[in-house]
Amino acid sequence: MSPFRWLAPLLAAPTVIDVPTSRRLCALVEAKNRMCYINALRALFHLTNATYVEGFVVLRIGTRLEHAWLETPRGVVDPSPSYVAMAQGDRTYFPGPRWSAAEITSLADAQEDGLPTPVLEYGTKDGPQREAWIEAALASFSHCSAALLELTGQPAVTPDQESDCLDALLGCFLASRVREKAVKTHLS
Numbered sequence: 001m002s003p004f005r006w007l008a009p010l011l012a013a014p015t016v017i018d019v020p021t022s023r024r025l026c027a028l029v030e031a032k033n034r035m036c037y038i039n040a041l042r043a044l045f046h047l048t049n050a051t052y053v054e055g056f057v058v059l060r061i062g063t064r065l066e067h068a069w070l071e072t073p074r075g076v077v078d079p080s081p082s083y084v085a086m087a088q089g090d091r092t093y094f095p096g097p098r099w100s101a102a103e104i105t106s107l108a109d110a111q112e113d114g115l116p117t118p119v120l121e122y123g124t125k126d127g128p129q130r131e132a133w134i135e136a137a138l139a140s141f142s143h144c145s146a147a148l149l150e151l152t153g154q155p156a157v158t159p160d161q162e163s164d165c166l167d168a169l170l171g172c173f174l175a176s177r178v179r180e181k182a183v184k185t186h187l188s
Contacts, residue, residue, distance in 0.1 A: 015075070015076055015091065015092055015093045016074075016075030016076065017075055017076045017077075017078065017088055018072060018074040018075045018076065018077050019084070019088065021047070021072070021074065021077045022076075022077050022078050022079055022083070022084050023084050025043040025046055025047070025077060025079040026039070026079040026080070026081055026084045028043070028046060029042035029043050029046070029079060031043070031079045031080055031081055031084075032081065033080065033081050033082050035080070036067050036068045036069070036078075036080045036083075037054070037068040037117035037118050037119070038117060039068075039079045039080045040052055040053075040068040040069050040070055040078075040079060040080075041068075041104065041115070041117070041119075042079075043070055043077065043079040044070055044101050044104060045101060047070065047072060047077065049072055049073060050070045050071065050072050050077065050101065051070065051071045051072075051098045051099065051100060052068065052070060052098065052099045052100075052101070052104055052119070053068065053069055053070065053071050053093075053095045053096070053097070053098050054066070054067075054068045054096050054097055054118050054119060054120050054133065055067065055068075055069075055093065055094045055095045055096035055097075055133070055136040055140070056093075056094040056096070056136050056137060056140035057069075057083075057091050057092065057093050057094070057140075058091065058092050058094065058140050058143050058144045059090060059091050060089065060090045060091065062144055063144070064140050064141065064143075064144040066118070067080075067093075068117070068118065068119075069083075069093065071095065071098065076093055078093075092143060094136040094137075094139050094140040094143070095132075095136060096120070096129075096132045096133035096134075096135070096136035096137070097119075097120055097128075097129035097130075097132045097133055098132070099119060104119065107119065120133055
């Protein structure tokens with residue numbers, strides 16, 4: 001059994017979705033399917049007290065996707081059209097790194113060609129932002145496996161395969177930390 005299974009119940013609490021705000025922003029920013037990062041970034045500047053989030057969403061049918069949305073005190077605001085159309089309980093969000101509007105503006109101002117998406121790919125290969133992404137990846141993977149088991153009665157992967165996948169994710173993270181230390185040592 002995977003040592004990370006305990007994360008899923010902690011991070012898979014029912015997601016509170018602010019549906020009216022999601023619908024309003026979907027129309028306001030002329031959101032398009034398959035452009036969640038752009039939709040969320042555009043919507044960010046139409047709300048106060050909103051945070052831009054990159055992470056994973058697991059659909060009730062067991063599909064796990066990288067995704068971007070906003071968080072406010074009222075809950076998740078997801079302006080992407082396909083998600084606005086879904087019923088409230090059809091998905092669970094696993095938040096990874098978060099950025100304020102000011103942080104996004106600062107990152108965008110530092111780029112000549114605009115801000116790349118996903119934002120995590122810009123300047124945050126290591127550190128707390130990457131750690132948050134890995135935690136979301138691990139938790140969403142476990143949740144997705146549990147959802148498929150519940151739907152089909154069959155595990156999506158064997159426990160050994162799940163362990164291998166989780167070990168690979170963790171290995172990527174640890175390898176990036178080792179590379180970072182080696183570069184710092186070399187430059188010192």
